[in-house]
Amino acid sequence: MEIGSLLRQIRTNKALTLADVADEDISSSYLSKVERGQNDITVTKLIHLLRRLETTPEEFLYLATNGLSLGYGDRDRFLETYFGKTTSMSIDPKKIPQIIKALKSEEEKARIFFEKAPSLKHKLAVNGRAILAILFQSLFVEDRHELPVRPDLTHVAEQYLQRLDNWGELDLYFFMLFSIAMPASTQRRLLTIAIKRSHYYRHFTNTPLLLLNLLENQVMLELTRQDTKTAAHYLAQLEKALDKQPSAEFALWARFHQAELYVRNGQHKQAATLLDQNIQMATTLKLRDLADMFSYARPIILNEPPTSVYKYFHIMIGTLEETA
Incomplete structure (x- = not known):
């Protein structure tokens, strides 16, 4: 559908006349020409017009793409x-x-x-x-x-x-x-x-949750680089960001990485407790993929050297399948 036709459809569906929508920035005659495809419209004016039509840009895009996801x-x-x-x-x-x-x-x-x-x-x-x-x-x-x-x-x-x-x-x-x-x-x-x-x-x-994703990925990178101090630095940033943007999934990832740091500091008992709690919480919250991931990683973290982090390395390489 052409932009002008869609704008006219939105206006008429809301029982608004050209005069109702027009103001000092968009005249009735200008809007009429836009609706008929005789005038182009800038992005700035389009956003302003959507406000006048009481329509959000998201709704407009949804209508313009026929509901395409x-x-x-x-x-x-x-x-x-x-x-x-x-x-x-x-x-x-x-x-x-x-x-x-x-x-x-x-x-x-x-x-x-x-x-x-x-x-x-x-x-x-x-x-x-x-x-x-x-x-x-x-x-x-x-x-x-x-x-x-x-x-x-x-x-x-x-x-x-x-x-x-x-x-x-x-x-x-x-x-x-x-x-x-x-x-x-x-x-x-x-x-x-x-x-x-x-x-x-x-x-x-x-x-x-993009900032959380950036920080969590960074913690994983630093752990894979065997840089525990820098990993702890970015983990602290992740936990601080979680205060502003709460997320159960990323909170569990933060706890998971804390368990890794416990192991690297020789605190195996604390790590085991934290990992067990993580598995249980992920299961309770029905975050099954996370629960499976934590269960898979638990024995690796607790029993293998830090260099084995690559076995559950999850940044951009898809899903690791556990060997039978």
């Missing part, structure tokens, strides 16, 4: 452009060859697109998929127990993010996905930029 589905579709289809990462040795094959296939498809049409978007897609393949190879095949630091693959993403005046929702997820292969100092500097701009995130209606 917007939000995470679109975010995932955008991210798939850069990182390929979601691949389930398994630590089952029998599944490793097919996972490597799938990751390499996604990387090759992106490379072909880039060779046909060189662009920043296609270059980022090649590098992003290469990072996922290298990550899996490093952690699950070569058993290196450390994140792959590949500035040769992340530099183009760093430049892209640094030159933006502000980051949108996709850019923030994009940053988190590339974070695993960035040099730690560069990644932390970009995180500081993201946090400073966090007051803008309230406008992202699909991601009210």
Whole structure:
């Protein structure tokens, strides 16, 4: 439906005349021409007009797209452009060859697109998929127990993010996905930029918990880097953010990471108690995926060395399947 026709439909549905809607900024004649498609309308005037029509921008977009679901589905579709289809990462040795094959296939498809049409978007897609393949190879095949630091693959993403005046929702997820292969100092500097701009995130209606997501991911990154002190620093920031934006899910993640820190400080008893409580609370709140995750991670955290954190590494690499 054309914008003008939709605006007229909204107006007539609300039993408003052109004169009812018109004011000193939008005249009746101007609005009439917009409705008939004879005049264009700027974004600023459109927002003003929606207020006059007592309609929110969200409702207008919903009507304009015929109820098409917007939000995470679109975010995932955008991210798939850069990182390929979601691949389930398994630590089952029998599944490793097919996972490597799938990751390499996604990387090759992106490379072909880039060779046909060189662009920043296609270059980022090649590098992003290469990072996922290298990550899996490093952690699950070569058993290196450390994140792959590949500035040769992340530099183009760093430049892209640094030159933006502000980051949108996709850019923030994009940053988190590339974070695993960035040099730690560069990644932390970009995180500081993201946090400073966090007051803008309230406008992202699909991601009210985005700041919590950023901070929780950062704690996980620091634990994987074996930097306990820095992990504790970001965990404190996460807990402070939770005071302003309560979330049962992220509160449980904060407690989970606290248990990890207890173990690394030699406090195994406190860690076991906290993990058991977390499993019970997640189960009670019917957060089944979290309860399963905590149950899976519990023996690893309590009985294996800190380098085994990669076994339940959950940032951007999909779902780890427990070996049979």
